[in-house]
Amino acid sequence: MNSLDRLLAAASFSPADRIPAAPQVYGLSAVMAGMTIYQYIHRGKVMADCQWAAQQTLGYDVLFVYGGNAAEAESLGCRLDYPPHYYPHIVKPVLESWQDWTKLNPAPDCRDGIFSVLQQACGILRQKAGDHIPVIGIVTGPVTLAGQILGIEKLLFTLADEPEGFLRLLARTTEASLQFATLLLRAGAHVIMLNDPSASPNLIPNELYAGMILPFQRSILQELRELKPLLLWLQIAGYTRRILTDMAKTGADLMTVDYQVDLAEARALVPATALAGNLKPLSFVIDDREVIRQEIASLRQRMGAAPGENGWIISSGCEIPPDSRVENVEALVEKASWGDENAPL
Amino acid sequence: MAKLDELITAVAEGKNKLAVTMAEELVQAGVPVRAIIQDGLTAALTLLDLKCTSAEFNLLELILAGRAMVDVMDKVVEPRLPESIASVLTGPAVVLGTIKGDIHDLGKHIVHIVLKAAGYRVFDLGKDVEPALFVQTARAEKADFILVSSLLTVSIPYVRQIRELCQKTGISARIVAGGAALQQARAEDLAVDYVAMDVFDGLHYLNEEAGMEL
Numbered sequence: 159m160n161s162l163d164r165l166l167a168a169a170s171f172s173p174a175d176r177i178p179a180a181p182q183v184y185g186l187s188a189v190m191a192g193m194t195i196y197q198y199i200h201r202g203k204v205m206a207d208c209q210w211a212a213q214q215t216l217g218y219d220v221l222f223v224y225g226g227n228a229a230e231a232e233s234l235g236c237r238l239d240y241p242p243h244y245y246p247h248i249v250k251p252v253l254e255s256w257q258d259w260t261k262l263n264p265a266p267d268c269r270d271g272i273f274s275v276l277q278q279a280c281g282i283l284r285q286k287a288g289d290h291i292p293v294i295g296i297v298t299g300p301v302t303l304a305g306q307i308l309g310i311e312k313l314l315f316t317l318a319d320e321p322e323g324f325l326r327l328l329a330r331t332t333e334a335s336l337q338f339a340t341l342l343l344r345a346g347a348h349v350i351m352l353n354d355p356s357a358s359p360n361l362i363p364n365e366l367y368a369g370m371i372l373p374f375q376r377s378i379l380q381e382l383r384e385l386k387p388l389l390l391w392l393q394i395a396g397y398t399r400r401i402l403t404d405m406a407k408t409g410a411d412l413m414t415v416d417y418q419v420d421l422a423e424a425r426a427l428v429p430a431t432a433l434a435g436n437l438k439p440l441s442f443v444i445d446d447r448e449v450i451r452q453e454i455a456s457l458r459q460r461m462g463a464a465p466g467e468n469g470w471i472i473s474s475g476c477e478i479p480p481d482s483r484v485e486n487v488e489a490l491v492e493k494a495s496w497g498d499e500n501a502p503l
Numbered sequence: 504m505a506k507l508d509e510l511i512t513a514v515a516e517g518k519n520k521l522a523v524t525m526a527e528e529l530v531q532a533g534v535p536v537r538a539i540i541q542d543g544l545t546a547a548l549t550l551l552d553l554k555c556t557s558a559e560f561n562l563l564e565l566i567l568a569g570r571a572m573v574d575v576m577d578k579v580v581e582p583r584l585p586e587s588i589a590s591v592l593t594g595p596a597v598v599l600g601t602i603k604g605d606i607h608d609l610g611k612h613i614v615h616i617v618l619k620a621a622g623y624r625v626f627d628l629g630k631d632v633e634p635a636l637f638v639q640t641a642r643a644e645k646a647d648f649i650l651v652s653s654l655l656t657v658s659i660p661y662v663r664q665i666r667e668l669c670q671k672t673g674i675s676a677r678i679v680a681g682g683a684a685l686q687q688a689r690a691e692d693l694a695v696d697y698v699a700m701d702v703f704d705g706l707h708y709l710n711e712e713a714g715m716e717l
Contacts, residue, residue: 444688
């Protein structure tokens, strides 16, 4: 079974030869190749080569295309600061209020900047991977994008003081997220991950998700479905336990569960949606491989022993940090392939 | 007093305009401004503390309550105090900042407001702060605590430097870490005294160490 078939099997709760391993290795692949994050996000070939090399070395089942959460905001007209060893951030939000939409580029300008790099990387990786290893294009979701261009604090005050304005801004960023996702699919991505960390209950109360955010994320995924991606993946970090059932209503084939949520409990809440997770990202930095192994062993016991049929993909709750220990990612891949939980390590 | 309860509720629910109106009416009715802080704002903090467990914690509710507190302080309390607000705050000194390499400051902003409302003297260094500046400021202000925040794991080596610099300069301030990245670590991983899971967890720790009550 190749990696792509393995991922599809788990997504459809069908038997697989082993549990798919999808550690969220983005910038870590650059570090492994001796490149800086700056170099990684400035050339599509560099990004693709780093991703390919890391996957080939460690043997996990995915390739990711990601340039930081500000890539789309840059295409909309925001100026970024580019530190050498980490992803860029926005210098200053370009909107003063939600009504200032006209200050942004009317259509995303993806000819230059990080987003053009992401499209190149998708194309190169698709050529290398064919239909053997899934290429996952990561797109910033509408809430996070709104927080980037308005400022997260101002966005939250808008939500409270001018909810209609919040919704109108989200309608705009939803259009933008959809455009970006479409570009990555057309560039060669098999799968789109809609990554929306600012939609997390850590920022916005659980009870607002269904009415204020779900409709927008759902509309993006519904439109993308028409383009026939292999899978649609929704990722919201943090304490998402109380919004999981609503997240499933977006129509996502796969949802990430972050480390704060019990994975078995998540499975019970959303029995028909494949789940990816839920190792703590910082564990890959500060812990040793034995900790990773034990965590996966525990997860395997709780998620059931049937690879694929349990609808589970081993992953981290969010990006595995660029300064992680590579041997910890190795441990994840080893444990995903381990056949018998009772066998000695 | 019925109106004081209404002030507490207005602040806790983030209704800043109502909170200012309530506070103004209380002052007009003869309630001392110090009581507005201690029996009003601090009581609202207690209410939020009880509500905000880790699973129910969200920044929106906290920044709205924080805005209400700041509005009451700025528009009602400060104009009526003959001396500066700083003299009312006689609690321990806290140096606060987002560590070098990180420019996120929303959570730190909330911590600032909450600590101030709880009576601490807060020296906010902002974001992308060098480890040495935390220590220099702690020394200059004779701070009891250094609070360091980060959302990025790549900043962890800088967080560790704070302890090292404190030891070199003989500063005995307690070091507390917070923020989405640092919350995943143990205190010993970061060379700090405590890792706060949220603003109230951090406040409890400070209160316990300082012998203060909420």
